[in-house]
Amino acid sequence: MPELQRLRPDHVPALLTFEQENRAYFAASVPDRGDAYFADFAARIDALLAEQASGICHFHLLVDPDGAVLGRFNLVDVENGSADLGFRVAEKATRRGLATATVLHLCTLAATEYGLTTLRAAAALDNTASRTVLTRAGFVPTEEEVQLGGRPGLGYVRGLSSGPADGAR
Template identity: 40%
Template sequence: MLRLDADHVLRLVQPGDGAALARAYTANRDHLAAWEPVRSDEFYTAAWQEQQVDQCVADADSGRGYRFVILSDDGEIRGRMNLNNVVRGAFRSADVGYWVDASRLRRGLGGHGVSALVRFAERDLSLHRLQAATLLDNTASQRVLTRAGFTVIGMAPQYLHIAGEWRDHRLFQRILA
């Protein structure tokens, strides 16, 4: 568990997080809609989220991905930080993804969380490179990434299907060791 600030910690997703994740996603449904794929109503249920928790745990056990939750001191999930698509061998790379609860924006949680992911990727996973992508108009996430040492490496047309459309994304990377 990593302390992000006086009120929040970062920890790996663990069995039993499904109900809390369902509450967090439901509370942030409108906030996240512009930045994520279209979600079915089932996505917001504790049962569906617990199935995803099982996949997160299996991915961490196999080294394929590491999904974290941002926990507030009241025990509620206030966001996610993810290292996805971990590749070993000559590439030693992963993709970074994250979101922060709408009620916790502009408190530095995104920056603290991304910095913690960078330290974890370098220290614990011995990765060489991290990549992240943002929508072209997501300047807040672009600032978070830039402050965490990521640099722009290009633009990917129609990169991800977000909010029902194929959207262009700005690509970032950070070289670690």
């Protein structure tokens, strides 16, 4: 069974593999990170770990029992009890309910471990999979129109309670 783990330095090799193996798949639904993203990947992750240590972000990986990364689930721009949720799941891990279950689990962590009361998210209008995950995880559209890599999108929000979220694992 996959496990949600907080990002650690020893995740770097598996995370790089995840990003490289899924680059074309991700680019079909979210803006491509570009070649520069991969040029000094370890330093980039070190910077993220520093942000995490400061408490302004919480980065998580969904890891299978063999140590392969199946997804990234991030809470960024933590401030005043709220944060922005972002996630991406490996192509091989789609259509199994993992994204929805993990977002629900992260909502519980956000409330109980990080003291958050609200999560925001956004998804491109043509990214049906992400919009479905957000809706199934209790996010509601805000009617806020956003641009994601030049593509029209929609903002979402979800209030959190300190109790377990429905469907959390």
